[in-house]
Amino acid sequence: MPQSFSARAVDTASLPVIDIGDLSSDDPARIAALAERLHRACRDKGFFYVVGHGIDPALQQAVFDHAAEFFALPEAAKAALDKRHSPANRGYEALRGQVLEAGTPPDVKEGFYIGPELDDQHPAVQAGRFNHGANQWPAECPEFSGVMLRYLDEVTGLGERLMGLLALSLGLPREHFADYCREPLTTLRLLHYPPQPAKPQPGEKGCGAHTDFGGLTLLLQDANGGLQVWDANSGEWLVATPIPGSYVVNLGDMIARWTNDRYRSTLHRVVNSSGHERYSVPFFYSGNPDHLVECLPGCLAEGAAPRYPAVTVEEHLREMYQRTYA
Ligand SMILES: O=C(O)CCC(=O)C(=O)O
Ligand SMILES: [Fe+2]
Numbered sequence: 001m002p003q004s005f006s007a008r009a010v011d012t013a014s015l016p017v018i019d020i021g022d023l024s025s026d027d028p029a030r031i032a033a034l035a036e037r038l039h040r041a042c043r044d045k046g047f048f049y050v051v052g053h054g055i056d057p058a059l060q061q062a063v064f065d066h067a068a069e070f071f072a073l074p075e076a077a078k079a080a081l082d083k084r085h086s087p088a089n090r091g092y093e094a095l096r097g098q099v100l101e102a103g104t105p106p107d108v109k110e111g112f113y114i115g116p117e118l119d120d121q122h123p124a125v126q127a128g129r130f131n132h133g134a135n136q137w138p139a140e141c142p143e144f145s146g147v148m149l150r151y152l153d154e155v156t157g158l159g160e161r162l163m164g165l166l167a168l169s170l171g172l173p174r175e176h177f178a179d180y181c182r183e184p185l186t187t188l189r190l191l192h193y194p195p196q197p198a199k200p201q202p203g204e205k206g207c208g209a210h211t212d213f214g215g216l217t218l219l220l221q222d223a224n225g226g227l228q229v230w231d232a233n234s235g236e237w238l239v240a241t242p243i244p245g246s247y248v249v250n251l252g253d254m255i256a257r258w259t260n261d262r263y264r265s266t267l268h269r270v271v272n273s274s275g276h277e278r279y280s281v282p283f284f285y286s287g288n289p290d291h292l293v294e295c296l297p298g299c300l301a302e303g304a305a306p307r308y309p310a311v312t313v314e315e316h317l318r319e320m321y322q323r324t325y326a
Pocket of ligand 1: 010033189191207212219268269280281282
């Protein structure tokens with residue numbers, strides 16, 4: 001993959017904009033048309049915008065505002081919430097704390113991880129299950145936890161609706177992923193990208209090229225842009241131009257495993273060449289930790305063997321976290 005930072009600006013038609021308003025329609029033909037649109041987007045780049053999702057723009061804005069307020073706290077206040085203090089991987093991730101692209105310098109971003117709030121008595125916490133536990137909240141920002149948990153709830157619902165549509169797009173019943181969607185592992189990640197360094201180290205950028213680990217990713221990005229998507233057909237990086245209020249949705253590695261790469265998990269990266277502070281909020285819908293991810297019915301050609309062994313959601317996530325936070 002070329003290490004230059006250039007990317008081709010494209011009109012948004014190359015990453016389709018899918019209005020999912022029809023998901024609540026009781027007309028089967030409209031739902032089928034939507035499933036067909038999703039199928040085409042997933043077979044193509046596995047990256048698309050979703051609008052008509054019903055999430056309140058004021059809540060999206062509140063998430064950005066509170067994220068900016070948090071990242072503006074003194075370094076010591078943020079360091080006190082370092083995610084290394086949390087057995088559930090919650091809290092602050094320092095600038096240059098992750099290497100998403102092996103062999104390049106650490107990512108020029110800082111982050112904050114949030115998940116469903118579970119107290120110490122919860123059986124999954126007692127059992128030490130991956131990513132289950134309490135959040136670490138900044139005492140300096142009193143409204144922060146309420147806003148983030150409300151938003152987490154909303155995007156979790158959207159993730160589940162999209163999994164239903166994904167099942168339809170694969171010719172499966174809408175409920176096919178019901179077990180996967182039961183008590184799902186979910187992660188909300190607030191990200192702050194300083195402007196791209198004037199003299200970057202070779203390969204240094206906001207976020208190294210990677211595929212996402214989980215099921216679906218629903219990304220809210222601000223107006224600065226910087227997200228780039230790898231287009232294997234043209235061998236170029238495409239710019240995912242911000243569309244206010246929309247989600248950039250992409251398929252994670254689990255969907256590639258389920259579909260035997262019929263639907264791909266696509267490389268993406270961030271180069272914040274806007275000259276401004278950039279904020280983004282990816283939400284990762286990773287699913288039930290015990291769910292076994294294996295090749296789906298209908299995704300294997302006659303006589304072919306699955307490319308990936310079956311793996312549980314928890315096993316897969318543990319391995320991917322280890323790889324990028326080593
Ligand atoms: O900030 C972005 O636009 C993308 C972030 C991302 O790809 C990730 O956190 O996995
Ligand atoms: Fe990503």
